[in-house]
Amino acid sequence: AQSVSQHNHHVILSEAASLELGCNYSYGGTVNLFWYVQYPGQHLQLLLKYFSGDPLVKGIKGFEAEFIKSKFSFNLRKPSVQWSDTAEYFCVANRDDKIIFGKGTRLHILP
Amino acid sequence: NAGVTQTPKFQVLKTGQSMTLQCAQDMNHNSMYWYRQDPGMGLRLIYYSASEGTTDKGEVPNGYNVSRLNKREFSLRLESAAPSQTSVYFCASSELGLARGWDTQYFGPGTRLTVL
Numbered sequence: 001a002q003s004v005s006q007h008n009h010h011v012i013l014s015e016a017a018s019l020e021l022g023c024n025y026s027y028g029g030t031v032n033l034f035w036y037v038q039y040p041g042q043h044l045q046l047l048l049k050y051f052s053g054d055p056l057v058k059g060i061k062g063f064e065a066e067f068i069k070s071k072f073s074f075n076l077r078k079p080s081v082q083w084s085d086t087a088e089y090f091c092v093a094n095r096d097d098k099i100i101f102g103k104g105t106r107l108h109i110l111p
Numbered sequence: 112n113a114g115v116t117q118t119p120k121f122q123v124l125k126t127g128q129s130m131t132l133q134c135a136q137d138m139n140h141n142s143m144y145w146y147r148q149d150p151g152m153g154l155r156l157i158y159y160s161a162s163e164g165t166t167d168k169g170e171v172p173n174g175y176n177v178s179r180l181n182k183r184e185f186s187l188r189l190e191s192a193a194p195s196q197t198s199v200y201f202c203a204s205s206e207l208g209l210a211r212g213w214d215t216q217y218f219g220p221g222t223r224l225t226v227l
Contacts, residue, residue, distance in 0.1 A: 004153070009151070031212075032212035032213045034215075036218075043114070043115070043217075043218045043219065043220055044154075044201065044203075044218040045217075045218070046215045046216075049213060049215065051212065051213035052213075090153055090154070092153075094209065094212040094213075095212060097209040097210055098170075098209070099156055099209060100153075101146075101153030101154040101155070102153050103151060103152055103153045104153055
């Protein structure tokens with residue numbers, strides 16, 4: 001069955017630390033990949049997406065993600081996190097009219 | 112520009128009761144979606160509507176019905192609520208739909224439903 005796996009359910013970091021959230025998907029072939037974020041009290045919103053071209057994609061608020069086809073991975077990175085990055089992050093895959101969300105990673109940044 | 116709005120925000124039902132969750136978008140999007148989110152789980156697609164007048168089942172459609180009332184509105188109905196339907200329900204909309212896999216979805220604030 002198609003699936004999206006997020007490696008960490010809960011991550012705690014201090015401000016200025018570097019961040020990498022892992023995401024692996026089980027689809028073969030062409031797949032569209034997204035990271036969505038839900039800040040406390042806000043709607044779920046798009047952080048970044050990949051569908052073709054440069055496998056390194058940049059999103060809002062200094063986030064980036066790298067699509068590595070050979071590893072079926074789409075990891076999210078940020079070199080220096082801020083307290084305002086505290087949120088829940090979802091990796092999402094879309095292929096053939098099917099959309100699958102990962103279980104989410106709760107990121108907590110200590111001031 | 113309100114984006115995607117949902118009503119109500121919270122609801123408590125007894126087993127067997129019925130209710131309708133309302134969703135509206137003001138972005139002139141063609142496609143709309145209903146998801147549920149359970150603790151420790153990602154969002155799962157219940158139903159979606161690629162365009163006005165069409166609806167399709169998602170991953171977890173059992174126990175739900177939907178109506179695409181017009182281009183703006185997409186409602187989700189629970190005919191006979193069960194405790195297993197306790198969840199947070201999210202509505203979303205997008206311009207192009209799932210067939211255009213790169214399409215961005217815009218989400219509402221969610222409805223927290225408890226079925227006793």
